[in-house]
Amino acid sequence: MASDLLRLTVLGSATPYASVDNPCSGYLVSSGGTRVWMDAGSGTLAQLQRHVRLDEVDAIWISHLHADHSADLLTAYYAALYADIQLAAPIPLYGPPGLADRLAHFLTNSPTRSPVESAFAVHELADGHQARVGALTLTSRAVAHGIPAFAVRIEAEGRSLVYSGDTAPCPNLTRLAEGCDVLLCEAESAQAPAEGEQVHHTPEDTGETAGGARVGRLIVTHVGRFLTPQQAVARASARFDGPVDYAAPGATFSIG
């Protein structure tokens, strides 16, 4: 049944700021009646509402606390507590260590967490963290982004999606993505940095991560401002034999 498929909908994929037709990073992952809002970059709450109300989201999963992946948590807090949304319970929120304190400081001007906890049931991630959300199993691995950051493997009914979050190529990502149906992988950098720590993928890296993990299909996302989506897909395709798509805003992909 179509509704039982694992589906990925791109709410936005721009970085580091939203463009007129593309919010920052955010995705809706669904299977059957389960829905996970995966990364909440600027502008993604608006697009989420094309598909689901905030009170129908079963969980939110945040890769890391850069604003282009998390800023709409602030807007979601106001929606959840001070508007027409009626939450039956706080929304389960999975994110990096420090997330609860960061939200409390921003939203309440004090370390008091209680208002935040009325909106979100915060679960801070650690490497290897697993969670069951309705029909979905989420496995998070720490990745290499210079701050606490995670990739996630989401599985349902034998289908699998892996999302890189933001990261340099790293063994944890390749292992997490091993044999998955779809790898949604960032391709931020036009080229690797000449010096200093690498914290993103180039398109070539993206293709090599996909090939190294023997994934079924690659979707390139989080393409930086010094690349076009067409360039990113072409350069990734040169290093990966399978199908390669771009995470265009509004696109929905059926997985498996």
Ligand SMILES: [Zn+2]
């Ligand atoms: Zn980042």
